[in-house]
Amino acid sequence: MGWFSLRPRVPAQAQTQAHVLPSKAEVVVNATSKIEAEHVEHVEIVLPTTTKPTEIPPRHVEDDILKHYPFQDPSIPDENLPFIKTEEVLSRKPSPLAKNQSSRCWIVVDDIVHDCTEFLSEHPGGETVIESFNGEDCSWQFWRFHSKAIMEQYGRELRVGGTAGVKNRFKEPPRYVGLSRLGNNDDW
Numbered sequence: 001m002g003w004f005s006l007r008p009r010v011p012a013q014a015q016t017q018a019h020v021l022p023s024k025a026e027v028v029v030n031a032t033s034k035i036e037a038e039h040v041e042h043v044e045i046v047l048p049t050t051t052k053p054t055e056i057p058p059r060h061v062e063d064d065i066l067k068h069y070p071f072q073d074p075s076i077p078d079e080n081l082p083f084i085k086t087e088e089v090l091s092r093k094p095s096p097l098a099k100n101q102s103s104r105c106w107i108v109v110d111d112i113v114h115d116c117t118e119f120l121s122e123h124p125g126g127e128t129v130i131e132s133f134n135g136e137d138c139s140w141q142f143w144r145f146h147s148k149a150i151m152e153q154y155g156r157e158l159r160v161g162g163t164a165g166v167k168n169r170f171k172e173p174p175r176y177v178g179l180s181r182l183g184n185n186d187d188w
């Protein structure tokens, strides 16, 4: 008979289970009879044996951060801002291991946390300088380029909280006016 075989009809469900699919050449002699001629092909059906491991959700999604640490009203004095734990600020620092890390950008100036995320694109000094301090203190660098008036006008509305213990990665180089060495910001 070659590729033709005479054999009892297999119920549709059983066919699927046996991975046997009839081709168009199937000849049903009589739908009610037990015997029919059919051209059968064995088709390899590979079922997935493993499932993708569930991805660990990010610790914070972007909206969550804004929900937990919203922008503070400019009328609130610095000392009355909500306190943000050091670790929380440090966790903003981009890490190659934390793939889903939030993209919110927090910088610390004089123990005040500023959320610069939306301000980045408006910053006259460019985005990169601010982004490079995400999750860090950059007090002395900030005061090198800006006056108190700039902080009041543009920085105040970016405040999301106060913090403590967030370190500056760089040591401040001494500043001179003429031949006189200046002290720290606190002194001027």
Ligand code: HEM
Residues within 6 Å of the ligand: 107, 114, 116, 123, 124, 125, 126, 129, 130, 133, 138, 141, 142, 145, 146, 150, 151, 154, 155, 158
């Ligand atoms: C709260 C965050 C910040 C705010 C609100 C802010 C705001 C501003 C504003 C308003 C200007 C224009 C100043 C002017 O035209 O006189 C400016 C310029 C600039 N900013 Fe910032 N800035 C911030 C953070 C930083 C940081 C962290 C750095 C780097 C350390 C930086 C570096 C600069 C530089 C290099 C310029 C250009 C200065 C120039 O052209 O003379 N800024 N920023």
